[in-house]
Amino acid sequence: MKGHIRERSPGRWAVILDLRDPDTGKRRRKWHSFTGTKREAQKECARLITEMQGGDYVEPSKETLSLFVDRWLDHIRSQVSPRTHERYTELARKNVVPFLGSAVLTKLRPEQISAAYAKALVSGRRDGSGGLAPRTVHHMHRILRQALGQAVKWRILARNPADAVDPPKVERAKMRAFDAHETALLLAHFRPTRMFIPVVLGALCGLRRGEVTALRWRAVDCAAGQLAIVESTEQTTRGTRSKETKSGRARRVALPSFALEELRQHRLRQAEELLRIGVRLTDDAYVFAQADGSPVQPNSLTHEFTRILALSTALPRVRFHDLRHSHATQLLASGIHPKIAQERLGHSSVGITLDLYSHVLPGMQEDAAAKVDAALRAAIDKVAV
Incomplete structure (x- = not known):
């Protein structure tokens, strides 16, 4: 395998490689342009020959x-x-x-x-x-x-x-999480609307909007007080489709008694509403649906949430996804183990949970230190006695 250089103009060179076609055995030439000194062009020629001999050579292409x-x-x-x-x-x-x-x-x-x-x-x-x-x-x-x-x-x-190449630095957006008082105000504001149940599922169960719009009654186990989150809804320009959850795994979410009671009452209201138009509620029906039982698009949920929230003068403007953040923050601030929070939120690993909600951990560490200190002091007092 050979190669040589040819000067085209001052400082501009053609690096010409001689090789043989592996199929026909005929001699071929590959031309490379190079700008620099003669010595640099010779080094480039040697480098290309080495790449060809080592099987790392890539032929030049004019594809944009x-x-x-x-x-x-x-x-x-x-x-x-x-x-x-x-x-x-x-x-x-x-x-x-x-x-x-x-x-x-x-x-x-x-x-x-x-x-x-x-x-x-x-x-x-x-x-x-x-x-x-x-x-x-x-x-x-x-x-x-x-x-x-x-x-x-x-x-x-x-x-x-x-x-x-290093991309520009991106500062992580600060999450806006509701505390218990603000969550109570939020629930009261949305109670008279059709968006009340999605708000309950987001703020008390940590569901994503696609999981809310995909939830069917067969996934609600009122006896066990649990939700089975097995699918999500995705909206594209071609329409809405069902898909697996973001982590790719199904999960079970225990329902707070407040959410469980609201879901039971919601099912009764939904059954009565559908009966008025001659439709029977089944386990295949969507928990959050249109008046005729048809599914709601994820974007429609977001738009309606934003519209109704804007009517309140007491609540800050947040995204529907921030209800999930609020639920996670309240879990960790209450001393719930991050592994439990991860399973409840459907994160693929506990590392994601800890990374997203690290701002909650300092307070948890102080609380843990205080508990360890109290236990140790009690033990010391017993030994002293």
């Missing part, structure tokens, strides 16, 4: 990043959920491609990616009103890095240039 991203999006369609694929497509085509799409994939360099991130932060909005949020640029980086990682697996690239 934009074309490759389209191929990658088609490739991952069957590997992620429809909603996730929609999000990836949106980020790739609306944020990544406008800044880097015209770049030749095999010539993409870390400094180009870094410059694109900097430009996006300053003037990335499509309406020209300013830059993108650091979190959005961080998502851009995740998508680009994943796509280029696939290019490495497909041996289009020898290495992932995005690995050498």
Whole structure:
């Protein structure tokens, strides 16, 4: 295997590699452009020959990043959920491609990616009103890095240039959690509305909105006082679909007596409402449903929650998902073991629970220290006597 260099113009070189086609045995040439000194060009030639001999050589291609991203999006369609694929497509085509799409994939360099991130932060909005949020640029980086990682697996690239780029720092958004008093005000505010039961399930059981809209009466065991969370609902541009829970595992959630009583009364009201239109309530019916028993879309739940909450002058504006955070915070602040909270919330590991709610732990540590101190002092007093 041979190679040589040829000067095209001052400081610009052609690195020419001689190789043979493994199928036909015919001689072929591969040309690489290089900018630098003659000595540097010779080193680049030697490096490429070494890569070819070691089986790490990647042939140059003129495919742009934009074309490759389209191929990658088609490739991952069957590997992620429809909603996730929609999000990836949106980020790739609306944020990544406008800044880097015209770049030749095999010539993409870390400094180009870094410059694109900097430009996006300053003037990335499509309406020209300013830059993108650091979190959005961080998502851009995740998508680009994943796509280029696939290019490495497909041996289009020898290495992932995005690995050498640091995305902008994103400050974690502060969670707004209700205390017991605020939760009581929230329940009182929503009681006259159809959104009361979703609020009960979010604030007292920690259910996600997709789990609320997917919950059926067959999953409610009033005798045992438990919910079986076995599926969730996902809304895409093509419609609403059922899927497994976020962690991929089913879980059981014990119902507080308040929630259990409200669910029993809600079932009676729902059965009466459906009977008026000639429909019999069954265990396959949705717990939270339209007046005719049809399911509610997750986005509709969010919009209705926001609308009704805005009518209150005593409650802060929060997301429906913040009810789940409130439930988790109240659990941990009450001394419930994080492992129990993890199982109740449906996190895939206790590490996620501890990471999300670490702000609650300092108070728990002080309480634990006080209890250990009290127990030790009592033991010391007995020994002294």
